[in-house]
Amino acid sequence: MSTNDKASVLNMRNISKSFAGVSALKNVDFSVRGGEIHALLGANGAGKSTLMKILSGAYESDEGSIEIGDASFKFVSPADSKRAGIHCVYQEVDTSLVPHLTVSENIFLDRLATSKAGAWLRWGGLHEEAQAVLKRIGLTLSPRELVRDLTLSEKQLVLVARLLAENAKFVILDEPTAPLSLEEADKLFGIMTGLKDAGIGVIFISHRLPEVFRICDRITVMRDGEHVLTEDKSKIDASGVVRAMLGRSFEEEFPKLDAKIGEPVLKVEGLEAGRRVRGVNLEVKRGEIVAIVGLVGAGKTELSRVLFGADSSERGTVSVGGKPVNLRTPSDAVQAGIALVPEERRKEGILVRESVLHNLSLPLLKTISKLGFLSGRSERAYAAEQIEGLGIKTSSVSLQTAFLSGGNQQKVAIGKWMGTEADVYLFDEPTKGVDVGAKSDIFRIIGKLAQQGKGIVYLTCEFAEALGLADRILVMCDGAIVKTFNRGEATQEDLLYYASAGREELA
Amino acid sequence: MKNRLLPFTFKYGALIFIGFVILFFSLRNEYFFTYNNITDILRSISIVTFVAIGVTISLTVDGFDLSVGSTVSLSTVITATMMVWYEMPLVVVLVVPLAVGAIVGLLNALLIVKIRIPDLLATLAVMYIVNGIHKTYTKGYSIYSNMPLSDGTTAPGVMSKEFLWIGQGKLFGVPFPVILMLLAVIAAHIFFKYTRWGRQMIMTGGNEEAARLSGLKVKRVRTLAYVASGVFAAIGGILFASRIGSGQIDAGAPMLMESVAAVFVGYSVFAAGRPNIIGTFFGAVLMGVLVNGLTMMNVQYYTNDIIKGAVLVLALAVTFIHLNRRKSG
Numbered sequence: 001m002s003t004n005d006k007a008s009v010l011n012m013r014n015i016s017k018s019f020a021g022v023s024a025l026k027n028v029d030f031s032v033r034g035g036e037i038h039a040l041l042g043a044n045g046a047g048k049s050t051l052m053k054i055l056s057g058a059y060e061s062d063e064g065s066i067e068i069g070d071a072s073f074k075f076v077s078p079a080d081s082k083r084a085g086i087h088c089v090y091q092e093v094d095t096s097l098v099p100h101l102t103v104s105e106n107i108f109l110d111r112l113a114t115s116k117a118g119a120w121l122r123w124g125g126l127h128e129e130a131q132a133v134l135k136r137i138g139l140t141l142s143p144r145e146l147v148r149d150l151t152l153s154e155k156q157l158v159l160v161a162r163l164l165a166e167n168a169k170f171v172i173l174d175e176p177t178a179p180l181s182l183e184e185a186d187k188l189f190g191i192m193t194g195l196k197d198a199g200i201g202v203i204f205i206s207h208r209l210p211e212v213f214r215i216c217d218r219i220t221v222m223r224d225g226e227h228v229l230t231e232d233k234s235k236i237d238a239s240g241v242v243r244a245m246l247g248r249s250f251e252e253e254f255p256k257l258d259a260k261i262g263e264p265v266l267k268v269e270g271l272e273a274g275r276r277v278r279g280v281n282l283e284v285k286r287g288e289i290v291a292i293v294g295l296v297g298a299g300k301t302e303l304s305r306v307l308f309g310a311d312s313s314e315r316g317t318v319s320v321g322g323k324p325v326n327l328r329t330p331s332d333a334v335q336a337g338i339a340l341v342p343e344e345r346r347k348e349g350i351l352v353r354e355s356v357l358h359n360l361s362l363p364l365l366k367t368i369s370k371l372g373f374l375s376g377r378s379e380r381a382y383a384a385e386q387i388e389g390l391g392i393k394t395s396s397v398s399l400q401t402a403f404l405s406g407g408n409q410q411k412v413a414i415g416k417w418m419g420t421e422a423d424v425y426l427f428d429e430p431t432k433g434v435d436v437g438a439k440s441d442i443f444r445i446i447g448k449l450a451q452q453g454k455g456i457v458y459l460t461c462e463f464a465e466a467l468g469l470a471d472r473i474l475v476m477c478d479g480a481i482v483k484t485f486n487r488g489e490a491t492q493e494d495l496l497y498y499a500s501a502g503r504e505e506l507a
Numbered sequence: 508m509k510n511r512l513l514p515f516t517f518k519y520g521a522l523i524f525i526g527f528v529i530l531f532f533s534l535r536n537e538y539f540f541t542y543n544n545i546t547d548i549l550r551s552i553s554i555v556t557f558v559a560i561g562v563t564i565s566l567t568v569d570g571f572d573l574s575v576g577s578t579v580s581l582s583t584v585i586t587a588t589m590m591v592w593y594e595m596p597l598v599v600v601l602v603v604p605l606a607v608g609a610i611v612g613l614l615n616a617l618l619i620v621k622i623r624i625p626d627l628l629a630t631l632a633v634m635y636i637v638n639g640i641h642k643t644y645t646k647g648y649s650i651y652s653n654m655p656l657s658d659g660t661t662a663p664g665v666m667s668k669e670f671l672w673i674g675q676g677k678l679f680g681v682p683f684p685v686i687l688m689l690l691a692v693i694a695a696h697i698f699f700k701y702t703r704w705g706r707q708m709i710m711t712g713g714n715e716e717a718a719r720l721s722g723l724k725v726k727r728v729r730t731l732a733y734v735a736s737g738v739f740a741a742i743g744g745i746l747f748a749s750r751i752g753s754g755q756i757d758a759g760a761p762m763l764m765e766s767v768a769a770v771f772v773g774y775s776v777f778a779a780g781r782p783n784i785i786g787t788f789f790g791a792v793l794m795g796v797l798v799n800g801l802t803m804m805n806v807q808y809y810t811n812d813i814i815k816g817a818v819l820v821l822a823l824a825v826t827f828i829h830l831n832r833r834k835s836g
Contacts, residue, residue: 310720334722348720351713362710362721369703376701416721 008034008069010086010170010201015064017050024050025061028227030220032170032201037192039212040205042222043245043496048205051222052172055203056088057081068169082110085169087162089176093155099148104130106147107162133161137191153184160191170201177206178297181275189215207295209238209500221245242493246463256469257447262286264322265455266338266424268307271316276302278479280316284424284455289446291458291470292481295499299479300459301343304428307457308340309333321423334363339417343428345406349413352402356394357383359401359412364419386415391441407438414445424455431465443469463495477501517778517829521786521822525793532800539803546682552795553688554579554746558759559766559773559787560695561739566770566782567699568732569712570619573630575740575766577637578611579759582744584641587650587666587754594664601745608741611637612734620729634763642756650754666752674749684746691742696784708732712782768815769794772822780830793818 010032017025025047032038042048053059055066057075066073068084075081078088090096097106104126105112112121130143139157147155156176163171173192177185192215195202206212212219213233220230221244228244229236268282276299284290294300305311307318309327318325325336333340342348350359360383361368368378383397390411394404401409410430417425427446431439446469450456460466466473473490475483475498483498533540558575565572582604589600611633618629646657652665676683699705710718711728719725740759747758772793773779773786794815801811 308720329724330720331722331724340720342720347714348717351710351717354710354713358706358710362718362723365703365706372702372704374701374703374706420722 008169008199008201011067012051012055013065013067015051015054015061015066017054017059017062023225025054025225027064028222028225030227031230032203034169034201035196035199036217037196037202037204037215039216039219040203040222041212041219041241041245046222046245047225048222049174050225052088052174052203052205055081055086056172057086082166085167086172087166087168087170088172088174089156089159089163091175091178093152093159096159097147097155099146101147102127102143103134103141103145103147103150103158103161104143106158107133107143107165109162110166129165130161133165136164137161137194139191151184153180153187156180156188157191160195164195168200170203171195172203172205174205175207175297176204177208177211185211207297207500209241209497211501212241213238238497239493242496246492246496257444257451259287259289259447259450260453261288261471262453265320266457267317267319267322269317271303271306271313271318273302273306273311273313276479277306277313280476280479280481282457282474282481284457286423286453286455287450288471289450289456289458289469291460291466291473292476293460293463293466293473293495293499294476296461298461298476298499300461300476301428302479303476304340304342304426304457304459307333307426308338310340334420334422337421337423338426339363339420339422339424340426341410341413341417341428341430343432345409345413345433350401350409350416352409353400355398356387356392356401356404356412357397360386360416363416367419382419386412386418389418390415390445405438407434407441410434410438410442411445414442422454424457425449426457426459428459429461430458431460431462463492463499466495467492475499514778517775517825519777520825521772521775521777521789521793524821525789525796528793528796528800532796532803536800536803539800544799546685548792548795548799549685549688550682551799552791553682553684554743554750555762555765555769555794556688556788556791557691557746558740558743558762559769559791560691560784561736561743562766562770563695563773563782563784563787564708564732564739565736567708567712568729569715570626570729570732571630572615572733572736573627573763574611574615574633574637575736575743576759576761576763577634577641578608578737578740579744579747579762580757581611581637581641581644581759582608582741583748583758584645584650584754584756586670586745586748588645590666590670591650591652591654591662591664591754597667597669600667600670604741604745605738608737608739608744609734610737611740612737613730615737616730616733619733620726645754645756647756649756652753666748670749671752672749674746675752684750687746691739692784692788699784704728704731765794766791768819771819771826774826775822775829778826778829780826790822 012028012030015025015028028051030051040048050059054061057078057080060076066075073084098109107130108126127143134141134143137157137160139161141154147158150158176188180188192202204216216233218230218232219236219241221228221241223245262285264283265286266284268280271280272278280303292300302311306313309330309332318327320336320338325332327333346352357379361379364382365374368375368382380397386392387394392411392415393408401412404412430442434442446456446458458466458470467490471487473485473495474481475495477499478501485494538544558579561575562572585604585607586600589595589603615630615633618624618633619626653661655661672683674684678686699709707723707728711723711725715725743762744759748754769790770782770787772790773783774781776786776789779786797814797818798811801814
């Protein structure tokens with residue numbers, strides 16, 4: 001390793017960044033050497049992405065400096081950062097590729113797009129050059145193939161080929177393995193090792209600890225916008241990393257209401273849908289809160305959508321209250337007594353341009369109308385009841401929901417289901433983007449629903465919430481339930497461990 | 508001061524503008540603001556208003572229907588041939604074109620909702636097909652009473668008196684098509700404001716995925732909207748045949764643009780910023796007033812289009828400046 005070669009070390013010093021007064025990064029130091037694979041770890045919201053966006057020029061830092069060797073840089077655009085040899089492969093590969101162009105054209109996109117290329121294209125030469133780059137990373141792919149016909153993993157590799165073609169010195173891989181199968185991930189690791197051998201510094205962001213320990217040389221952990229530690233892989237183990245990621249400042253109070261747990265109300269067997277839901281079994285009893293925890297991309301949202309009929313399943317059965325139900329559309333699910341509070345609140349949970357009144361009554365239009373005519377009185381009465389009962393802060397029922405705060409919008413998204421007499425409530429990340437006060441309101445609402453004998457499925461990547469709220473916790477990883485804990489049995493470390501694809505052999 | 512004035516302009520600007528236009532023409536020509544001329548204007552816009560109600564409905568579910576103009580044409584000639592070629596009773600004369608309009612709507616819905624072709628492209632294709640059908644059906648001839656047929660004989664039927672009364676008659680001194688139009692506007696307004704199905708359409712158009720995740724059967728709702736659009740275009744066609752007293756080829760060709768213009772001018776009425784029936788009606792009124800007034804002032808006929816286009820641009824500018832301010836604000 002060329003650790004002594006000062007020219008190939010990238011240093012980020014004292015980086016601070018805040019958004020609208022909220023601090024996202026506080027005096028973070030981070031360094032990568034050429035020819036190493038450096039893992040950057042942290043829970044969701046720890047500041048990894050913000051730091052990497054500053055490095056790749058997408059954001060400007062408020063304070064701090066970036067140095068490569070002796071040269072100091074200030075990146076104000078992604079182009080600046082690329083010129084300095086820093087390239088990023090984002091998780092959404094499709095945003096960086098042009099689907100209807102060939103592999104060659106995509107690899108040399110930047111060159112073709114600038115005037116450097118000259119007026120005429122030499123197709124033969126272009127394809128030959130592309131072939132050479134593909135060979136360097138050991139990819140057997142025709143450069144003439146269209147990118148839209150490639151698999152996701154191949155698209156990633158085309159992006160890697162592109163940054164090689166542009167002589168990258170440092171490479172950021174933002175959770176590249178999340179959507180990949182094991183074999184595909186193996187292939188990527190081979191290529192990452194190739195980059196490292198070529199003297200390139202690789203920054204690797206991942207939630208899966210086993211692969212981090214397999215492939216990386218050094219590990220940096222961030223938490224709450226701060227740098228916690230940087231260690232050689234040999235000097236730390238998985239549990240040490242988990243402790244560093246979670247910290248100890250996590251004692252949040254959860255109002256847990258006592259509810260009588262009754263007979264099973266939701267039963268799911270062998271549910272399969274695509275690559276993100278693979279054989280899920282699930283049972284929820286009346287009055288029970290079952291949390292399904294997992295990292296981003298574990299398949300929680302997909303599971304909730306399949307259970308609500310929003311996406312179709314390939315196999316498996318769902319029954320509500322003992323009766324098997326056929327969930328082809330959300331309307332079937334509502335009929336069967338299932339309600340979903342979806343993750344993407346502003347896109348799916350509420351209609352932001354419509355009033356609070358119209359949002360709240362949306363699933364109830366049939367109940368509040370006679371011969372097709374809506375009863376304004378029952379509609380307003382229902383809205384008033386929910387605004388009062390859930391504590392929705394709004395100046396008027398006819399206010400557009402867009403003007404409500406995140407927490408109050410979420411209460412509207414919950415409130416609209418209160419009148420449907422559903423037996424099963426699915427909550428997908430209901431506290432995302434919600435302030436602390438509204439959070440405990442939402443926990444209390446969920447607790448009350450359980451007291452009324454509803455079955456609750458609470459899907460979250462916030463482990464502390466699951467521990468505080470749930471009667472049972474199921475850990476989901478790569479589309480399957482990998483572990484079940486009863487209340488009080490698990491710690492955050494346990495949950496993160498199983499959620500990061502840890503199995504017994506690593507314990 | 509400025510903070511108060513702007514929202515006021517957005518909200519009532521369109522109505523004030525209509526008021527000014529009417530005032531302007533009234534001052535220029537004493538005949539303009541008379542009962543006869545006002546009812547004339549209303550009668551002249553009644554057909555476009557029916558088509559525009561259909562366009563409003565399809566736009567409400569966020570779908571553009573380009574095929575309404577050709578549906579008007581098809582419906583007009585079918586109505587006329589029902590009488591002139593086949594001597595059908597009045598009920599059949601009215602029901603057949605309505606059914607054909609509904610079928611065109613179903614075809615649109617099939618392409619857009621089921622096969623998922625983007626709305627503009629699907630209805631563009633259907634526009635061509637329907638246009639071709641109406642010309643093939645009539646072999647390119649306009650249909651009129653006792654018209655000569657290709658085999659040398661004359662057609663047996665005539666446009667019936669009762670039928671012509673629909674488009675030309677008067678009830679209590681008001682032209683019957685105006686009464687029909689006002690009833691349709693009121694009914695459609697009530698539909699959107701006070702019925703479950705109207706609300707479902709508005710919500711589906713607002714955000715289809717969120718509506719679907721609230722348990723609405725959005726596919727059915729969108730299908731119904733396209734069918735309604737076809738049916739209203741067909742009513743426009745029937746009225747056209749009745750008003751003219753014959754089945755003109757390409758009668759609906761200008762209807763598409765006129766009705767779409769009315770709907771988009773309607774966006775700016777009361778700062779709705781979205782398709783709405785009352786706005787559509789005022790949009791149609793504005794267009795009718797402009798044509799009528801300009802004709803009285805002997806402005807060249809083709810110049811009307813320039814002025815109508817400019818008014819549409821103005822209305823759209825006001826609407827979207829307002830919407831974008833609200834979004835960023």
